[in-house]
Amino acid sequence: MSNLPLLELRGVGKSYGAHRVLSGFDLRVSPGEIVSLIGPSGSGKTTALRCMNFLERYDEGEVWIDGQLLGYSGTGRAAADCDSEARVDEVRHPVSMVFQQFNLWPHMTVRQNVMAPLVLGKKMAKDEARTLADLALGRVGLSAKADAYPARLSGGQQQRVGIARALAVKPRLMLLDEPTSALDPELVEEVLQVIRSLADDGMTMVMVTHEMSFAAQISSQVVFMEAGRIVETGAPEPLFNAPETERLQQFLKPWFNRSLTPRAQVIP
Ligand SMILES: Nc1ncnc2c1ncn2[C@@H]1O[C@H](COP(=O)(O)OP(=O)(O)OP(=O)(O)O)[C@@H](O)[C@H]1O
Ligand SMILES: [Mg+2]
Structure with a gap:
C-alpha cells in the first residue's frame, strides 16, 4: 500500500447561507483504505462525502485527489473562484459515487x-x-x-x-452514501457482500453507513461526526470497543443494546 494519499481533505468547511454544516474536516485516505463515516442524522456525513468529489462546493480548506487540488486553482473559495467544469471533471476522474436511492x-x-x-x-x-x-x-x-x-x-x-x-x-476511489439504508433488511446482505468483495480486491472506499458491524469489520479508519465536525476518529477496534468521547459512547449505546453479539466479540 502506497503512503501517498489518494484523497486528502484539509480543513474543509461548507455553509448553506448562515448555516455552517461542515467545519475543519481533515482526512487522509491512502490507496486500498476503507473509511467509514458515522454519526447522527444531520451531522454532515453526506455533505462531507459530496465535497470529496465537488458535488457540493466546499468553501473552506482543500480537497486533494491524487495530488491535484479539486475545485479551485487559487486561494479564493467563493463561487466565482471555482475551476471550470471541465477542470473539475478532470481532477475527479478517479472518483465515482454510489447513491442511497440508487438513482x-x-x-x-x-x-x-x-x-x-x-x-x-x-x-x-x-x-x-x-x-x-x-x-x-x-x-x-x-x-x-x-x-x-x-x-x-x-x-x-x-x-x-x-x-x-x-x-x-x-x-480508483468509490464514495458510497448509505448504500443499504433504502433496502429492506433481508436485502442488505447481498449489497454488503458486493462491497466486501470490492474491498477484498483492494478498492479504496469512503462510505457513509449506519451498519456498525459492517463498518467495524471492513474499515481501516472510522470517522465519527457531529454537528459538522469530526468528534473522534481512528481504527475500528479501539473506536468501537473503547470510545474516548462521551458523545460517541452515547451514539453507540443503542447499537450495543440492540446487538445480540456480546460486546467483546463485536470486532472479529
Ligand atoms: N442543500 C441544502 N441546503 C441547506 N441545508 C442543507 C442542504 N443539504 C444539507 N443541509 C443541511 O446540512 C446539515 C448536514 O446535512 P447532511 O445531509 O450532510 O447530514 P447527514 O449526516 O448526511 O444526515 P443523514 O444521516 O440524515 O443523511 C443538515 O443540517 C442539513 O439540514
Ligand atoms: Mg446523509
Whole structure:
C-alpha cells in the first residue's frame, strides 16, 4: 500500500447561507483504505462525502485527489473562484459515487443505465461502453438482468446496478452514501457482500453507513461526526470497543443494546 494519499481533505468547511454544516474536516485516505463515516442524522456525513468529489462546493480548506487540488486553482473559495467544469471533471476522474436511492433511470435497461456515464459522461463509443458495462454487471452478479428494466429488480439488485454503474468507469476511489439504508433488511446482505468483495480486491472506499458491524469489520479508519465536525476518529477496534468521547459512547449505546453479539466479540 502506497503512503501517498489518494484523497486528502484539509480543513474543509461548507455553509448553506448562515448555516455552517461542515467545519475543519481533515482526512487522509491512502490507496486500498476503507473509511467509514458515522454519526447522527444531520451531522454532515453526506455533505462531507459530496465535497470529496465537488458535488457540493466546499468553501473552506482543500480537497486533494491524487495530488491535484479539486475545485479551485487559487486561494479564493467563493463561487466565482471555482475551476471550470471541465477542470473539475478532470481532477475527479478517479472518483465515482454510489447513491442511497440508487438513482437509476426507469426508462433505460440495466445495461443502458450502467453504460450511461461512459457514453454520456466520458463520451466513450457504445461498443466499448457495452463491454465495460457487461464486465461491471458480471462483477456484481447481475449479468442475467442486463436487459431488464429497473422496476423489475428488487431493491438489492437495483443497488447492485448502482454499484456496477460506479464500477464501470474504473474508479480508483468509490464514495458510497448509505448504500443499504433504502433496502429492506433481508436485502442488505447481498449489497454488503458486493462491497466486501470490492474491498477484498483492494478498492479504496469512503462510505457513509449506519451498519456498525459492517463498518467495524471492513474499515481501516472510522470517522465519527457531529454537528459538522469530526468528534473522534481512528481504527475500528479501539473506536468501537473503547470510545474516548462521551458523545460517541452515547451514539453507540443503542447499537450495543440492540446487538445480540456480546460486546467483546463485536470486532472479529
Ligand atoms: N442543500 C441544502 N441546503 C441547506 N441545508 C442543507 C442542504 N443539504 C444539507 N443541509 C443541511 O446540512 C446539515 C448536514 O446535512 P447532511 O445531509 O450532510 O447530514 P447527514 O449526516 O448526511 O444526515 P443523514 O444521516 O440524515 O443523511 C443538515 O443540517 C442539513 O439540514
Ligand atoms: Mg446523509
